[in-house]
Amino acid sequence: MAVTRGLEGVVATESSISSIIDDQLTYVGYSIDDLAENSSFEEVIFLLWNKRLPKKDELDALKKELAENMQIPQEVIDHFKSYDVKKVHPMAALRTAVSMLALYDDEADEMNEEANRRKALRLQAKMPAIVTAFARIRNGEEPVAPRKDLGFAENFLYMLKGKEPENIEIEAFNKALVLHADHELNASTFTSRVCVATLSDVYSGITAAIGALKGPLHGGANERVMKMLTEIGEVDRAIDYIKDKLARKEKIMGMGHRVYRKGDPRAKHLKKMSEQLTKLAGEPKWYEMSVKIEEFMKEEKGLPANVDFYSASVYHSLGIDHDLFTPIFAVSRVSGWLAHILEQYENNRLIRPRAEYVGPKNQTYVPIDER
Numbered sequence: 001m002a003v004t005r006g007l008e009g010v011v012a013t014e015s016s017i018s019s020i021i022d023d024q025l026t027y028v029g030y031s032i033d034d035l036a037e038n039s040s041f042e043e044v045i046f047l048l049w050n051k052r053l054p055k056k057d058e059l060d061a062l063k064k065e066l067a068e069n070m071q072i073p074q075e076v077i078d079h080f081k082s083y084d085v086k087k088v089h090p091m092a093a094l095r096t097a098v099s100m101l102a103l104y105d106d107e108a109d110e111m112n113e114e115a116n117r118r119k120a121l122r123l124q125a126k127m128p129a130i131v132t133a134f135a136r137i138r139n140g141e142e143p144v145a146p147r148k149d150l151g152f153a154e155n156f157l158y159m160l161k162g163k164e165p166e167n168i169e170i171e172a173f174n175k176a177l178v179l180h181a182d183h184e185l186n187a188s189t190f191t192s193r194v195c196v197a198t199l200s201d202v203y204s205g206i207t208a209a210i211g212a213l214k215g216p217l218h219g220g221a222n223e224r225v226m227k228m229l230t231e232i233g234e235v236d237r238a239i240d241y242i243k244d245k246l247a248r249k250e251k252i253m254g255m256g257h258r259v260y261r262k263g264d265p266r267a268k269h270l271k272k273m274s275e276q277l278t279k280l281a282g283e284p285k286w287y288e289m290s291v292k293i294e295e296f297m298k299e300e301k302g303l304p305a306n307v308d309f310y311s312a313s314v315y316h317s318l319g320i321d322h323d324l325f326t327p328i329f330a331v332s333r334v335s336g337w338l339a340h341i342l343e344q345y346e347n348n349r350l351i352r353p354r355a356e357y358v359g360p361k362n363q364t365y366v367p368i369d370e371r
């Protein structure tokens, strides 16, 4: 058997949700550039789950349903208050909280399309309240309840900060959510599909996906980008810092991609936002430093910036704690995971590849006191 390390280039399923062809990303055939400039995150959720854009009344109905389902069970809030939240990474807290939601959902193990769609809606709606409740509780603050009159992006920022966000913050956050919503068969999406292909439930699929997104080679890179920028501190130190890391054979977070060779089409939108928002926040150095690193890596290693690179300085400029960057990725990507889970159920077959055995053979069992 031939082994393809990391399954590079292996086509593991058909899908009509998103595509990457010649470094161009589309959701259901719509260019990410059009969607980033024009759509709301709720519109993208509808698109991914229904494979068509919503009409106005359909979008209004989805927005209403999301707003009505945002509140999380009190048990999840009490659970956050029951352990030392300061010692826990918010991705671990999110992973556990999503798994907990299943315990308070009477339909958790109901296995039909309508029930799965209802669960998808409830899960999507509750992600912002989980992340923001955790963030507030660890700061010694009470969680802020979601408001039915606010949109998805606005509600997230409102629950996080306890005050209504500015329009520019809502627009930037909405665009970030649109850009992170889906990405073909990335590691966490594949994880979710493998999980539910055993005919396990939606909550298990999303819990597994959150675990995969958490790693630094995937969604966890955005937090590490900001850690790197903070360590660099000043623009004129950037290149020496990167040279040093490369000399030690360390990876530069936010750089490189398994599929994109020329560049990640999402990065240019985040780059523009980073330029604008870092300037507004009075800290243009984060953007300037990022540009220097991007140019150097392209020239020296031929590696382009990925979606995680400029999102770091965008979220930082919105005043968001660095370890919330990956949970925010999950708040958006859950829309794509759910679309893929629904698609997997529609035409399911167990996902079970093979391994080439390279261990010892024909061993003779030796009793324990003779070893």
Ligand SMILES: CC(=O)SCCNC(=O)CCNC(=O)[C@H](O)C(C)(C)COP(=O)(O)OP(=O)(O)OC[C@H]1O[C@@H](n2cnc3c(N)ncnc32)[C@H](O)[C@@H]1OP(=O)(O)O
Binding pocket: 006, 216, 217, 218, 219, 221, 250, 251, 252, 253, 254, 255, 256, 257, 258, 259, 301, 303, 306, 307, 308
């Ligand atoms: C949302 C997302 O998941 S986007 C990706 C987020 N992850 C990151 O930003 C982490 C940094 N990037 C990486 O680790 C990689 O580029 C990945 C994981 C994204 C893709 O990796 P792969 O396709 O498996 O490439 P692989 O890790 O095998 O790297 C190939 C070569 O490029 C080098 N390389 C790849 N990325 C980087 C990087 N960021 N910094 C330095 N060198 C790199 C590797 O060292 C390797 O070099 P070698 O052939 O001399 O050994």
Ligand SMILES: O=C([O-])CC(=O)C(=O)O
Binding pocket: 182, 183, 185, 186, 187, 218, 258, 259, 306, 307
């Ligand atoms: O597709 C990938 O491998 C990683 C990625 O960019 C994403 O999940 O958005």
